């Protein structure tokens with residue numbers, strides 16, 4: 001089968017298309033899935049560069065990619081609840097016991113696989129596993145966001161941010177978002193009540209007394225966010241560990257989120273996609289042959305929403 005692989009850590013030059021990669025053999029508790037589309041996430045280029053080597057030591061050659069949407073072709077022992085021909089989506093990167101989704105076929109653990117949302121196509125579904133579950137885990141499980149609460153979402157036009165704005169509005173919150181200048185109108189269309197241009201405006205001078213911040217950016221943006229929270233508020237960051245000094249100074253709670261994709265959360269996200277509460281915006285679609293270019297575009301091209309690899313025409 002065809003797969004986008006690396007034989008060593010490095011920049012985009014280490015990504016190779018292997019036309020003769022072995023098809024993964026189905027195993028206990030796993031499904032063999034024909035991949036129709038694979039979502040591209042920042043973690044994929046971070047893995048390629050070796051930033052995650054301690055957490056996920058790869059065996060080379062390693063197939064890149066985690067998010068996928070496709071069709072079950074073989075069911076492993078104990079993988080009850082699934083059958084050949086089922087349309088599924090999920091996460092099948094090395095970290096989740098999968099074989100890597102930037103390939104024609106992928107081995108996926110049933111614990112991180114669920115039925116694909118019915119009324120969206122594979123490209124849209126492949127854009128959702130990590131972003132959708134990240135937004136759900138932060139807003140629902142950690143923050144407990146509810147009607148009338150004020151939340152600031154950093155990186156509102158990114159993969160996670162676009163889902164988070166829509167989910168926060170659905171939960172009845174008042175939503176502010178930081179985005180690049182070109183994405184201000186887009187963030188309003190997603191539902192943001194207040195939109196801040198992160199390069200030309202200082203969100204921490206504009207916003208006050210917020211109950212929550214969802215940070216998908218980190219660094220200075222994370223540190224300055226404490227200032228806008230009211231006492232008892234909460235900040236969840238996708239990149240930073242809690243800063244005890246700032247927590248004490250501002251009297252707020254802080255959580256460093258490690259997104260735990262599981263079939264239950266994937267099913268919740270699928271339900272929201274089916275109800276059109278969450279609409280996926282795919283900025284650019286690449287063929288599998290251009291996995292290298294897709295990763296480069298995500299890393300440097302400032303896409304709006306998601307970048308997706310498309311392996312099949314349906």
Ligand SMILES: NC(=O)c1ccc[n+]([C@@H]2O[C@H](COP(=O)([O-])OP(=O)(O)OC[C@H]3O[C@@H](n4cnc5c(N)ncnc54)[C@H](OP(=O)(O)O)[C@@H]3O)[C@@H](O)[C@H]2O)c1
Pocket residue numbers: 041042043130131134154155156157158159160161178179180198216217221238239257258259260298301302303305
């Ligand atoms: N901890 C975990 O388990 C976990 C899970 C998933 C993702 N993550 C991490 O979470 C981060 C976000 O993921 P993603 O998929 O949403 O990435 P993404 O699609 O690349 O989106 C990032 C967004 O942040 C915006 N941005 C950059 N600098 C900003 C600033 N100073 N203020 C406001 N917005 C800014 C970018 O806008 P421009 O392009 O216009 O600059 C972009 O729209 C990544 O670093 C990813 O690795 C962590």
